[in-house]
Amino acid sequence: MQRSVPTSIAADAGDPGYLAELLRRASSIELGERREWQTLLHYRSAPAGAGTLSDAADPRFFLAPAGRTDPRAELTATLRAFFDTRPVGGDPQPAQCAFRARYRWLQRELAFDHHRLPPQPCERFQQWLRQLNADSATLVFTSAYLNNPASLFGHTLLRLDRRGQTEQTRLLAHAVNYAADDSGSHGLMYAVDGMTGGFQGKFDIQPYYQLVRTYSDLESRDIWEYRLNLSESQLQRLLEHVWELRDIRFDYYFFKENCAWQLLTLLEVADPALRLSDEFTLWTLPPDTIRWLVRQPGLVGDVTARPARGTAIRRRYEALSPAERRLARRLRDEPAVVTQPAFVRLAPERQALLLELALHERQHRRAGSPRDKTAPPPDPVAHRLLAARNRLPAAAPVEIEPYATRPETGHASRRLGLGLGQRDGTTFLELSARASYHDLLEPDAGYTPDAQIELLSVALRRYADSDRLALERLTLLDITSLPPSNALTPRPAWRFHAGWAPYPRSDCLDCAAFTLGGGLGLATETRWPWRTVWFGLPGLEFDYGNEFIGDHRAGLAMTAGALLQPATGWKLLASATWLDYRLGETGAALRATISQHLALDRDLALRLDWRDLEGAHELQLGFHAYF
Secondary structure (H helix, E strand, O other): OOOOOOHHHHOOOOOHHHHHHHHHHHHHOOHHHOHHHHHHOOEEEOHHHOOEEEOEOOHHHOOOOOOOOOHHHHHHHHHHHHOOOOOEOOOOEOHHHHOHHHHHHHHHHHOOOOOOOOOOOOHHHHHHHHHHOEEEEEEEEEOOOOOOHHHOOOEEEEEEEEOOOOOOOHHHOEEEEEEEEOOOOOHHHHHHHHHHOOEEEEEEEEEHHHHHHHHHHHOOOOEEEEEEOOOHHHHHHHHHHHHHHEOOOEEEOOOOOOHHHHHHHHHHHHOOOOOOHHHOOOOOOHHHHHHHHHOOOOOEEEEEEEOOHHHHHHHHHHOOOHHHHHHHHHHOOOHHHHHOHHHHOOOHHHHHHHHHHHHHHHHHHHOOOOOOOOOOOOOHHHHHHHHHHOOOOOOOOOOOOOOOOOHHHOOOOOEEEEEEEEEOOEEEEEEEEEEEEEOOOOOOOOOOOOEEEEEEEEEEEEEOOOOOOEEEEEEEEEEEEOOOOOOOOOOOEEEEEEEEEEOOEOOEOOOEEEEEEEEEEEEEEEOOOOEEEEEEEEEEEEEEOOOOHHHEEEEEEEEEEEEEEEEOOEEEEEEEEEEEEEEEOOEEEEEEEEEEEEEEEOOEEEEEEEEEEOOEEEEEEEEEEEO
16 A cells, blocks of 8 residues: 655655746646646536536546636646645545546656656556556447336446456456446436436446346346557556546436446547547437447457347247247256157257256346345256256357347437328428437347337428428337247337327317327237237326317227338338227227338438328328438
8 A cells, every 4th residue: 555645744745846847837838728638637618618617526536626617727736736645536645646647648748857746656556557457448338228217228338458368258357337326316306317417427447247247147238349449558548547537426417428428538538639529419329429439440440249148048049949949948947858758859969059048048037136246046956957968068059149230330310301291181291300219110230129219309290281380299208119029038018108299180280299108018029921020018198288178188008010021121010009098088099000111221211101190191201311
């Protein structure tokens, strides 16, 4: 441990006259305005152009009282602190050690005279560097996880790869993970806090295998690893800055200053010539940042897939014959199946495949929560399965590919649309826009298959008999998950929707009302003549608007439909929703939709929709462009 210096001699550390000289030189070359300094302190233009503001919200990160908004004052205070040995920072220690990246950069720019400004040994920092033993960095993307609002769009983190690391030992590396502390927020307040900066975020250094256990093993999220081509000096600068950020708090926002945003700022510290975060002004989604990173010349190297445990289970199950699937469902709970004739007749490599599948599925079911630190009790069934597996040769090979493909291969998440159609014989022109992200009809490349997440989607229409624009729909959030279930790993299908939807009347073609609804059911798939996902979602719906008696109606809803994919880039969706309203304006209603989406290019598509909106019929043809 580094020894602290008594306060009585702290002011005498170094040459006070030399401090004045350094301050004059720093001012003359305007170091406080340099891009390197701005990135180290996470400065950017304040809202409405009102000066400068740091993303860091922790006073321990600043040495000047106005340091969060005044880069020059913070640089002056930092130089003063280098002549002092009193502890500062999130992990209190002398400033030369607490803010190591700042010290190294100012040392290079001002060529410190070590006789007049003695360097601190910073043994704790050096020990930390030796423990990490990093010689490269890898950006890690985990696919979307629809059961956690904070991970709807995926997650990114940074792995610090060790010297001499191999494919088999990369799990032992450490990773830099930025996440929110949401422990005190629940229900509706969770969403409010997440969108308004009510959470505190911070960087943590964790073993990579712990994060893989959480994201891949427990949440079944496929992982993609992007090797970064950082020079030795860039990696050193990044590590020094990560050291400075330990336990420093930031305001966390789901859609802007989140994990993806903060990792971009880390890479800007490593290479200040990068202007990564400037690309994202209103929201920052992890897949969008991956697309932007791979466009940077020479920044991204090899890309490696790490399929989730759930993905491996499903791929192996899909590779089985119907008879083998029946054996697999029994085998996970009945090890005695290995002695039955139907199992014994299988080739040894097929027996091994079934046993491995049973073992993995059993381990997956018994896995605890991410916060569960206790080891599960011994599993005698798994022990018997493992003993049987060890008597067999290698299992029949099965290609395990992630279901969620590389995010940069998909369409951009923002969308503009232009459509022309008719509703009950009246022609209209529609303009639409979507902030993000993906719907069921769009190609699955780069996104979680059979899932839809739409955020802030709006459509405006002008009818031929009107001279004004009318709101057709405004989607605040729409999430649909249709994972095809199977007997081995049954999973529910579900949907949630909040926003304004059209409710036309004979005397009001453009009437709309607020709708809140959801459902929980099942989905299954067939493969002939082409892949089709069939789904049924019983649920509830609440509508509010002037069009209804008592201004509202609420009741039961039953949605059923099919999602078809006749060819790559071409999908069709047919669905119908029967509604039985029991509160407010009572009665039954039916809504039906048939839509098709044809991808003309990765970021251009043709859309055709037919709708029956409780008796009002419409047909629309439109183009969608993604950016």
